[in-house]
Amino acid sequence: MSTTITVREPAGPATPTGGPAAPARKKKNRSSTTRKTFGDWMILLVAILIGLLIAVPFFLILINSFKSPADYNAAGPLTLPTDLYFDGMVNFWERVNFPEKLWNSFFISSVVAILAVAISLLNAFALGIGRVRGRTWIVLLILLANMLPQEVLLYPLYFMFKTVGLYDNQWAVIIIFVVIQSAFGTYLLASVLGTFPKEILEAASLDGASRWTILYRVVYPITKPTLSVLIIFFFIWTWNEFLIPLTFLVSNASQTVPVSIAVLQGDRLMDVTTTSASALLGLLPTLIFFLIFQRTLTRGITAGAVK
């Protein structure tokens, strides 16, 4: 429905809203950089150390991805590779038909992220702004989807989806994760919208806005930064899910990236270098996705500010 609008509108309007806020912040930053105390440096140092510590597993994956098995056996996992070795990555790519898995993961994760955010917003609008009676209990009930371990959900879900004929179908996974992710989204957004400024809502009603218009014209633009953060979270969480995709995606052609990585783990033997290479391949798309959306996210925050 909104596709037609896009064609007419140019990208302009973002600047005026971003304009006044940006210089003020810059001035503040500049004054603090000039007066860095010893304490500031220490905090920076500690932050860098913690950052490095968090990045250690990633570095290990990175260096072992390009190591030949012989090199790994001789020197172990902690040394740098002697030569760059790409066979592990190429083998994995071809063995599991990686582009197909990449598309499956991308498709499932993006549909889940979008639908889950949409449902979260609708739920939260009812619970947070509509102030439904007993909303705490409703939120708690919805949150059960998140609180129950997935192992518990597995068998009931299996029987349900088998009965409706969606077993071995990507839509089963999509439906499950839309529910699970939107449970968290509803919880978070309902508390955000619970503190939504009443004056704005009243002003909108006085102007004769219907509930739908309030949601679409007032609440949605203002909560957009939160929504984009949720989209990123839902995308990455869904991307990394293993157990439910493993159970519900029986055919190789419908499987996701984490499920295909499991092919490399045998009964008793494992192939560390190829496993690292596959982990790197599985991780890169989420990293790229995050970096791309990180930019629109910061832009979204300035654009959505309440003035």
Added chain:
Amino acid sequence: MKKTKRSLAGIAVLGVSALLLSGCSAGGSGGGDDNTLKLWHFESETSAMGIAWDEAIKVFEEETGATVEFEEKSFEQIRSTASQVLNSNEAPDILEYNKGNATAGLLASQGLLSDLDDDYAEYGWDDALAPSLQTTARYDEDGIMGSGAFYGVPNYGEFVEMYYNKDMFAAAGLEVPTTVAELETVMKAFTDQGITPLAESAAEYPLGQLWYQLALSKADRSFVDDYQLYSGDVDWSGPELTYATETIKDWTDAGYISTDASGFKAEDAGTAFINGTYPIFFSGSWWHNRFTTEATGFDWGTFLFPEAEMSPGSAGNMWVIPEKAKNKDLAAQFIDITMRPEIQALIGNNGGIPVAANTEDITDPKSQELIGNFNTLTERDGIAFYPDWPTATFYDELNAGLQELINDTKSPAEVNEQLGGQYQSGVDDIVG
């Protein structure tokens, strides 16, 4: 506001395009007509079984005119989702599945696997398989292996043997030991040079298998039947298990096993053997192929554990036919092709252990040695299964017990008492 509409539109476009494009990726089931065999296994295409079964698929397609719809699955996927898939219409016609009470036995007792007794009679598979290899193919109505109907057909075997570094033995002037006393002399010689002789791992299966091997060297078949098939009580203070636990303790004290082993995984022990840190590694035939391709810095050989009639080992994972399979006859025909000498020889010549090969078809010398050891074992009825099989939790319990033993936090008698209690309570749950 305008900006908002634009990005909303962007998201909507993304969503719609994803929905449209889904047509080509979702679904993908189908099959199930009379002339298609839906086949799953989890061997990589370069492994011995992968190569042999690939050939079997070609032979099968030529001879029957049917098409094989093959999918390579992950071990993990088959392990954790089999009971659900086999109970649905997505079940394949034939798949490779794990042997054992908790896996094939459980599915057989739930009625998810086809009874293969008629096929065994028709194709004569029981003549091709040694008795100790048939144990893991038959399950009773409670899903306990060893008796009852046939539910699977193993294609390959596995067992545990000694791998040794010939170069390190030669440098120290040592010979392959033929008795336990000689083995201890060899290990002493290495320790005197400052080399720990045994590559071990107590965090995973290797040390447990050595422990079980030591018990087997004092045991007979009836001990194995008691321990594995619950046909009688196991005496945890008897000669077999006392000897096993005490010997592990003695060897650790003498420095033959490093106390560091308590934190090592099987992978660590294996790579340490490959890079020449340790001269001896007691582990399974599943390493054979990897050592052939990766342990290229030195010459290595194998021998069976000295002075023992039996060793840990079993038939490998096996072909099973789901009860919901649509083409059971084709599946049985396919299994029969995999049992033919020429397919079995392919397994043998690529580093696997065939169960029904003609020995003269095996040409690779390293494989001859491996298969020779295996045949020696099966001929003397020496396949004794694995120590962790009796109960679902015994793998972790045994590893924990042996870690405490080599860390010196518990005495051998205490370890045996603890393991005995855990073993018995697990068995009581199964036998009832």
